[in-house]
Every structure is written in C-alpha cells, then in structure tokens.
Amino acid sequence: MILITGAGGQIGQVLTKALQKRYGASQVLPTDIRAGSYDNSLFEILDVTDSARLLELIERYKVTEIYHLAAVLSARGESHPIPTWDINMGGLLNVLEAARTTSVEKVFFPSSIAVYGEEVPLEFTPQFGALIPSTVYGISKVAGESWCHYYSLKYDVDVRSLRFPGIIGYESLPGGGTTDYAVEIYHAAVKGEVFRCYISEDEKMPMIYMKDAIRAVIELMEAQAEHIKVRTSYNLGAMSFSPKEITRAIQAVLPDFKVRYEPDFRDKIAKSWPDQLDDQRAREDWGWRPEYDLQSMTEDMILHLGKGV
Numbered sequence: 001m002i003l004i005t006g007a008g009g010q011i012g013q014v015l016t017k018a019l020q021k022r023y024g025a026s027q028v029l030p031t032d033i034r035a036g037s038y039d040n041s042l043f044e045i046l047d048v049t050d051s052a053r054l055l056e057l058i059e060r061y062k063v064t065e066i067y068h069l070a071a072v073l074s075a076r077g078e079s080h081p082i083p084t085w086d087i088n089m090g091g092l093l094n095v096l097e098a099a100r101t102t103s104v105e106k107v108f109f110p111s112s113i114a115v116y117g118e119e120v121p122l123e124f125t126p127q128f129g130a131l132i133p134s135t136v137y138g139i140s141k142v143a144g145e146s147w148c149h150y151y152s153l154k155y156d157v158d159v160r161s162l163r164f165p166g167i168i169g170y171e172s173l174p175g176g177g178t179t180d181y182a183v184e185i186y187h188a189a190v191k192g193e194v195f196r197c198y199i200s201e202d203e204k205m206p207m208i209y210m211k212d213a214i215r216a217v218i219e220l221m222e223a224q225a226e227h228i229k230v231r232t233s234y235n236l237g238a239m240s241f242s243p244k245e246i247t248r249a250i251q252a253v254l255p256d257f258k259v260r261y262e263p264d265f266r267d268k269i270a271k272s273w274p275d276q277l278d279d280q281r282a283r284e285d286w287g288w289r290p291e292y293d294l295q296s297m298t299e300d301m302i303l304h305l306g307k308g309v
C-alpha cells in the first residue's frame with residue numbers, strides 16, 4: 001500500500017490519480033489534513049506532525065511506501081517561520097522514523113530549487129553547490145535532504161528525492177509558493193483577464209510541466225536502488241523562463257492577453273533562486289529526460305483550461 005501525505009495539494013492531487021492508475025486504487029491511500037473529493041478512493045485525515053496517527057495508519061493499511069508531500073511552501077512560510085519549520089521538519093522526521101521502524105520500505109521526499117541561494121551560480125546551478133537558502137521553506141528542505149541522506153546512510157532507509165523547479169499544471173492549483181504565478185497566468189489568460197504579475201518581467205526561474213514532474217517521480221521511485229546514487233536530492237531540470245517569456249508564449253496563442261507587473265516580496269525570493277538547474281546526475285543515474293518545453297506546455301495548458309478540464 002502506498003500512503004500519500006498532502007494528497008490535496010498541487011502535486012498530491014495529480015500524483016494520487018497517477019499512482020491509482022498505475023498500481024490500482026485499492027493500493028493507494030491519499031491522506032491530508034483536510035477532507036477533499038477523493039471519488040472511489042480510500043482517504044484518511046492525517047496531520048503529519050501527529051506521529052501516533054501516522055503509525056496507526058501504516059499498521060492498519062500495511063503501508064510499504066510513503067510519498068511525503070505535505071509542507072508549507074516558500075511564500076506562505078515567510079509569514080509563519082517557526083510553525084513552517086515545525087510542520088515541514090516534524091512531518092519528515094515522523095515519516096523517516098516510521099520508515100526505520102515499520103513495514104515502510106521506500107519514501108519519496110520532494111525538495112526544491114529553494115535550497116539554493118547565496119554563493120552558488122544561479123545560471124546553471126550545479127548538483128553539489130552551496131546550500132544557503134533565503135526562506136524558511138528552503139532551510140527546511142536543506143535540512144530535510146540531509147536527514148534523508150542520514151537515514152539512508154545510517155539505517156538503510158530507501159529514501160529518494162527530487163529538487164523540483166516550479167510545477168505548472170491544469171489539474172490543480174498551487175498555494176503559497178513563489179512560482180505560483182506561472183500557473184495563475186494561464187488561468188487569467190484563458191478567462192480573458194489582465195494578469196497582475198508579482199514577479200518582475202525579466203526574472204527567470206526553472207519550471208517543469210506537471211506531466212513531466214509526475215513521470216519523474218514514478219521513474220525515480222521505480223529505478224533500481226543501485227542507480228540512485230544521490231541520497232540527498234536530485235536536481236531536476238526541464239525549462240527556464242521569465243514572466244515576459246511566458247507572456248509571449250501565451251500571446252502566440254491568445255494575442256490579446258495582457259500582463260501588469262506589480263512585483264512584491266516574492267520577487268526577492270525568486271531573485272535568490274536559480275534561473276536553471278544542471279540536472280546531469282539525474283540524467284546519468286536514472287535516465288531523466290524532460291518532454292515538455294515552454295511552447296508545448298503552453299499549448300497543452302491552454303487547450304485543457306479552455307475546455308474546462
């Protein structure tokens with residue numbers, strides 16, 4: 001049985017469906033702190049900081065894998081630094097401890113471009129650069145990666161992780177992140193609204209289409225253990241663009257679309273993050289290849305959002 005934490009979140013909603021399709025709905029247990037719509041599906045409420053509840057679910061459902069997605073993201077985390085640390089770190093440690101002591105054999109932990117900041121090149125950020133983050137979320141991901149590495153080294157826990165760029169998809173909305181604009185912009189464009197962009201027009205960030213991101217998770221988790229040589233977290237690359245560039249890509253399909261720039265505190269976070277990641281190790285170790293670029297993603301997003309699906 002696969003247990004997913006944060007199943008109601010941006011990645012969780014889509015990953016839950018993908019795993020249900022791949023392994024069967026009876027083999028996937030979505031959990032979240034809030035109830036949601038999980039048609040024809042198992043579901044349990046879980047606050048990831050409650051280790052007793054996590055252990056109870058693992059025992060009751062005979063869980064063998066955990067995809068631990070629950071976390072507070074970069075922008076929201078800045079208004080609540082200590083609770084963000086408690087949730088992000090407490091949740092991960094509960095999951096890792098469960099993997100050490102129960103039937104759980106494998107763990108997925110999403111890390112982020114937010115681990116990077118000062119003292120590292122931001123143009124083609126290397127896999128093993130300095131990790132000096134500018135947000136509490138980033139600090140929790142740096143520490144989280146180190147805990148994953150430690151549990152792998154010391155207790156032989158099979159924990160695997162990806163440093164995700166901003167993720168863009170039509171099935172779900174992000175909440176509280178810095179890269180959220182790149183999803184919101186498509187919704188505004190399809191509704192014919194002027195988009196108020198909180199990132200400055202030339203600020204590039206690394207991004208990935210949801211379909212590629214989900215495939216990356218599944219390929220990483222299904223790879224032979226001996227191919228997973230990075231036990232902190234793999235840089236994952238796909239595309240890189242600025243608000244100006246995504247606007248142009250949208251205008252190629254919807255020529256009347258307009259953006260107004262109103263940068264806020266999130267622009268400063270974006271400026272501390274890489275423009276693009278060097279993901280050579282993911283490519284070499286387990287064969288990572290992205291399929292979508294800005295243009296093909298834009299066409300697919302507009303097609304699906306335009307149809308209301």
Ligand code: SER
Nearest residue numbers: 073074112177178179
């Ligand atoms: N998408 C996340 C954020 O913006 C980064 O991992 O917080």
